[in-house]
Amino acid sequence: MMTSLLRALLLATLLVAPTIAHAQFGPPELIEAAKQEGKLVFYSANVAESEQPVIEAFNKRFPFIKVEFLRAPGNQLIQRVKTEAAAGKLLADVVDHSDRALMLEIADLFQDYAPPNAADYIPETRASPKLWPRSTVVWAIAYNSELVKDPPKSWADLTKPEYGDKQIGQVIAPSGGTTWTRAMFERQVLGEDYWKKQAATKPLLFPSNAPTSDALVRGEISIAPLLYNAIFPKLRDGAPVKVFFAPEGAPVTPFAAGITKTAAHPNAAKLFMNWCLSEEGQAFMIKEIGNLTSLKKAPLYPEGFDPKVVKVWVPNYDQFVKLQHDWIEEWNKTYGYRQ
Amino acid sequence: MRALAGWLWSAALLLILSFLVLYPVAMLLLGALTNTNPVVDGFGVYDISLKNFIAVLGNPNVLLALANSLIVCGGGTLLAVAIGLTFSWVVVRTDTPCKRFIAAASLIPLFVPPLVAAVAWSILASPKTGLLNTLLASIGITWRFNAYSMFGLIVIFGIYYAPYVYMFTASALRNMDPALEEAAEISGATPIKTLFTVTFPLIAPAIISGMLLSFVVMLGIYGIPAVLGTPADIPVLTTYIFKLTNWSPPLYSTAASVAIILMIVTGFLVFLQQRVVSGRSYITVAGKAFRPGVMRLGPWRWFTLALAVVYLVVVVVLPTLALIVAGFRKFLFIRSIASLFDMKQYSLIHFERLFDNPLALRSIVNTMEVGCITAVVGGIFAFAIGYTVNRTKARGRRGIDIISTIPVAIPGLVVGVAYLWAWIGLPGGLYGTIWILALAFIARFMPDTIKALSTSMLQIHRELEEAAWICGKSLLGTIRTIVLPLARPGVIAAMTLLFILAIRELGSSLFLYTSNTMVMAVLLLDYYEGGNVGITAAFSLVQTVLLAVLIGIAHLLSRGRTDSSSVGRAG
Numbered sequence: 001m002m003t004s005l006l007r008a009l010l011l012a013t014l015l016v017a018p019t020i021a022h023a024q025f026g027p028p029e030l031i032e033a034a035k036q037e038g039k040l041v042f043y044s045a046n047v048a049e050s051e052q053p054v055i056e057a058f059n060k061r062f063p064f065i066k067v068e069f070l071r072a073p074g075n076q077l078i079q080r081v082k083t084e085a086a087a088g089k090l091l092a093d094v095v096d097h098s099d100r101a102l103m104l105e106i107a108d109l110f111q112d113y114a115p116p117n118a119a120d121y122i123p124e125t126r127a128s129p130k131l132w133p134r135s136t137v138v139w140a141i142a143y144n145s146e147l148v149k150d151p152p153k154s155w156a157d158l159t160k161p162e163y164g165d166k167q168i169g170q171v172i173a174p175s176g177g178t179t180w181t182r183a184m185f186e187r188q189v190l191g192e193d194y195w196k197k198q199a200a201t202k203p204l205l206f207p208s209n210a211p212t213s214d215a216l217v218r219g220e221i222s223i224a225p226l227l228y229n230a231i232f233p234k235l236r237d238g239a240p241v242k243v244f245f246a247p248e249g250a251p252v253t254p255f256a257a258g259i260t261k262t263a264a265h266p267n268a269a270k271l272f273m274n275w276c277l278s279e280e281g282q283a284f285m286i287k288e289i290g291n292l293t294s295l296k297k298a299p300l301y302p303e304g305f306d307p308k309v310v311k312v313w314v315p316n317y318d319q320f321v322k323l324q325h326d327w328i329e330e331w332n333k334t335y336g337y338r339q
Numbered sequence: 340m341r342a343l344a345g346w347l348w349s350a351a352l353l354l355i356l357s358f359l360v361l362y363p364v365a366m367l368l369l370g371a372l373t374n375t376n377p378v379v380d381g382f383g384v385y386d387i388s389l390k391n392f393i394a395v396l397g398n399p400n401v402l403l404a405l406a407n408s409l410i411v412c413g414g415g416t417l418l419a420v421a422i423g424l425t426f427s428w429v430v431v432r433t434d435t436p437c438k439r440f441i442a443a444a445s446l447i448p449l450f451v452p453p454l455v456a457a458v459a460w461s462i463l464a465s466p467k468t469g470l471l472n473t474l475l476a477s478i479g480i481t482w483r484f485n486a487y488s489m490f491g492l493i494v495i496f497g498i499y500y501a502p503y504v505y506m507f508t509a510s511a512l513r514n515m516d517p518a519l520e521e522a523a524e525i526s527g528a529t530p531i532k533t534l535f536t537v538t539f540p541l542i543a544p545a546i547i548s549g550m551l552l553s554f555v556v557m558l559g560i561y562g563i564p565a566v567l568g569t570p571a572d573i574p575v576l577t578t579y580i581f582k583l584t585n586w587s588p589p590l591y592s593t594a595a596s597v598a599i600i601l602m603i604v605t606g607f608l609v610f611l612q613q614r615v616v617s618g619r620s621y622i623t624v625a626g627k628a629f630r631p632g633v634m635r636l637g638p639w640r641w642f643t644l645a646l647a648v649v650y651l652v653v654v655v656v657l658p659t660l661a662l663i664v665a666g667f668r669k670f671l672f673i674r675s676i677a678s679l680f681d682m683k684q685y686s687l688i689h690f691e692r693l694f695d696n697p698l699a700l701r702s703i704v705n706t707m708e709v710g711c712i713t714a715v716v717g718g719i720f721a722f723a724i725g726y727t728v729n730r731t732k733a734r735g736r737r738g739i740d741i742i743s744t745i746p747v748a749i750p751g752l753v754v755g756v757a758y759l760w761a762w763i764g765l766p767g768g769l770y771g772t773i774w775i776l777a778l779a780f781i782a783r784f785m786p787d788t789i790k791a792l793s794t795s796m797l798q799i800h801r802e803l804e805e806a807a808w809i810c811g812k813s814l815l816g817t818i819r820t821i822v823l824p825l826a827r828p829g830v831i832a833a834m835t836l837l838f839i840l841a842i843r844e845l846g847s848s849l850f851l852y853t854s855n856t857m858v859m860a861v862l863l864l865d866y867y868e869g870g871n872v873g874i875t876a877a878f879s880l881v882q883t884v885l886l887a888v889l890i891g892i893a894h895l896l897s898r899g900r901t902d903s904s905s906v907g908r909a910g
Binding site (some may be wrong): 068070073080084205209218220230237238240 | 468570584698850854857869870
């Protein structure tokens with residue numbers, strides 16, 4: 001009796017599942033309108049290797065929407081958006097960027113938007129009511145396990161002379177919103193003199209996370225603080241690297257993503273954002289590309305990330321905007337990074 | 340009537356040039372002097388001052404980047420001249436065996452995109468993990484190659500830009516009247532003395548043109564110093580400019596000011612070259628038949644052949660092997676030579692991922708389209724300008740000459756910004772199409788194309804055209820029946836050059852591509868910046884194969900239409 005009831009229930013669930021499953025991403029009208037539009041243009045500061053799987057997963061759900069993807073490094077992306085918008089030729093429907101300060105400067109270009117599960121998000125992680133933390137990334141420390149026999153165990157260890165002479169790779173603080181978060185964390189949590197002590201080990205400086213992770217795998221450097229999502233694909237494929245979240249804390253940067261006012265494909269854009277911000281979308285990004293999430297209740301965590309042990313560190317967002325210029329200048333001086 | 344037509348013709352050329360060159364340069368100057376983005380901030384906000392420019396001149400980092408650029412490109416140019424001149428002499432004037440092979444080998448580096456060459460050499464000669472160094476370590480040698488150094492940059496620049504010198508000098512040597520050399524030999528000069536006192540001075544304009552062009556092209560290259568200079572902390576002007584445009588907020592005005600410094604340096608060089616060329620007559624193709632003599636090298640001809648083989652190994656074989664290892668290997672961590680041959684480490688995964696990305700195929704198609712448009716439209720336009728400037732007395736031809744030379748001095752990265760600012764606001768849908776890319780390439784490479792054409796045009800004696808006029812041919816008829824057939828190898832070579840330059844071009848594409856008009860060079864940089872050397876190498880291999888096929892086709896086409904003596908040029 002019980003089994004047949006269960007079976008009937010299960011069958012019923014299976015039958016209605018697709019509709020329910022789609023409903024969480026938006027009403028049928030939206031999905032139909034998105035289908036009519038058939039495509040959307042998506043600008044992101046994330047590398048293609050991270051965004052491509054997300055787009056593919058979205059297309060598994062909604063195969064009828066072609067996502068045209070354009071990637072440009074942080075500041076170039078903002079300049080492109082500004083210039084296109086000024087000329088009345090903004091092609092992007094959706095923009096996702098790591099630096100909320102830069103996105104706030106152009107917040108006027110974005111339309112009011114909220115996903116169906118808006119209430120599930122930590123309010124402070126939203127840069128503005130229009131901009132949502134579609135991607136949330138976290139810093140870890142990685143090392144080449146073939147080269148490092150006595151690995152560091154904390155952020156503090158990265159100041160030890162034994163890891164000196166270009167063994168450590170550092171992504172420059174002015175690289176973007178994520179590196180600025182890390183630099184802020186280092187100074188506010190690890191101590192005013194952390195930069196100075198770390199710079200004294202003569203790390204090799206890199207322009208962004210991606211080439212740093214590659215250099216680590218190749219053995220050009222042995223140790224590097226890295227965004228977990230930058231090293232994750234290589235870790236998954238079996239590269240000779242190990243990654244850990246240090247006990248002092250794990251700096252986290254929520255991105256800012258929005259739908260433009262001038263979007264030529266507003267419905268497809270909305271559906272795409274709804275899916276990315278949904279639990280399914282966020283869970284995919286955590287599991288497959290190594291992100292975290294800004295949902296109040298995370299659906300899961302990346303491998304090796306124990307929420308009971310790792311202390312997540314989020315910046316004070318007022319300071320994030322206000323301190324940026326002066327502190328970055330100081331960072332550049334401390335690390336001898338040429339201006 | 341004829342005067343009016345000539346006047347209209349000059350006016351039309353000037354109008355097109357203004358659109359392609361003057362207008363974007365004006366936007367660039369405006370950006371440099373006002374510290375604004377003219378598109379975003381509007382044209383009304385004029386606060387023109389020299390402050391930016393003076394501040395840039397006093398900035399020690401700019402001066403360091405400038406000094407590094409001059410050292411790297413200067414050293415690279417000297418090496419390029421040594422290599423290019425040697426091979427052109429070997430191919431044209433000696434009895435070295437396998438000359439066709441050497442001629443082809445001398446041009447191949449031209450087809451290698453700088454970013455690809457740099458990535459390959461970082462895989463080969465990184466001081467810590469380079470394959471060559473792993474090899475040295477395995478046989479117990481402690482000395483190491485170091486591509487991440489000033490010397491490494493000079494060598495890589497020198498070997499990859501030698502073809503520019505080769506192209507100019509080979510055709511000049513081939514078309515040279517041997518009478519003077521014969522006179523020198525009759526007077527008792529040794530062959531080597533004749534070479535240095537008669538032959539090379541006679542082709543001085545070709546050497547200087549090749550030198551100038553290779554120097555200027557090196558100044559504008561981003562890929563090589565970005566990959567090999569950055570790890571050693573050697574900033575050059577292009578990497579510095581890229582950094583400035585990537586800043587938050589981007590310092591476009593500073594970047595534009597740095598670009599103006601570059602323009603001044605190159606402008607001065609162009610002026611020097613014209614001074615050298617203008618005072619003398621370099622006509623070596625006249626209405627008389629002759630055949631330059633060939634030097635018998637005896638056993639030394641095997642040495643010259645060996646030189647060519649070594650060159651080919653260094654510029655093509657080793658880098659290709661490096662790319663094959665990186666493209667097929669799952670990870671590029673190679674502990675020892677033994678692990679290099681561990682077949683378990685190899686797979687097709689990078690190629691699968693590359694073609695999973697729909698942009699890869701799209702970028703290939705887009706690149707081919709842009710390349711064809713640029714080569715055909717740009718080739719015709721450059722011929723029109725080259726002929727007007729060199730062979731007619733049309734009004735304003737001096738102005739046309741100067742304006743068409745300006746783009747040589749603007750580095751690609753900045754050209755991209757200038758074109759974006761200039762053209763995005765125009766009514767009509769230029770932005771977002773591949774035409775904006777093609778127009779930018781036509782403008783950017785106009786000086787290279789015109790120079791390549793002019794050299795072959797300068798060598799055709801006017802008496803041939805005059806003969807046609809006397810026979811009653813019109814100007815257009817003369818061009819069609821005399822100039823074009825004689826200059827055809829040069830025109831085809833120039834169009835081939837333009838096609839290759841266009842499909843390799845990265846700097847100016849960076850600001851002009853959109854999601855729909857992605858080109859190969861930009862996608863390759865994306866993969867490189869995306870930190871996946873495996874996919875980068877895989878894509879580089881795909882591009883290399885594509886280029887090899889295209890060049891093979893161009894080679895066959897040009898062989899079918901011209902006599903074998905021009906293979907070296909069109910090759």
